[in-house]
Amino acid sequence: MLNEEDEVLLTPRNEVVGATERGLTLRIGNRDEVAPWSAVTGVSAARIRRDRNNDQWILVLAFEVEMGGYEHILLLAETEPGWVAATAVLPRALPGIAPFDVWGVEVLTASAPLELF
DSSP: OOOHHHHHHHSOOOEEEEEOSSEEEEEETTEEEEEEGGGEEEEEEEEEESSTTSOOEEEEEEEEEEETTEEEEEEEETTSTTHHHHHHHHHHHSTTOOOHHHHHHHHHHOSSOEEOO
16 A cells, blocks of 8 residues: 555656757656746756765756746756757757866866856
């Protein structure tokens, strides 16, 4: 029997699944939706531990996206399929974001997340 906590864990999460010149492709529940770049109000990059049991680090992007009158924070890890498309399109889509070759190296040694946009 599931308790209330288990039901929360089974709820599909909203996630970034890709990126194009038009915007971020988001999976919201069971449907895909494009959030235009104009809805992105912030982007940060950080490194996080893959899990608590080891010292392996991965890079993540945190997108602040305004949808439906609410601000959402959506994470995209370098281990996820949308990473390559997102890092490739960011410098063209959002003014002032440097190419991944520049900020990717910097975030590896940063002690705090880097604000990219």
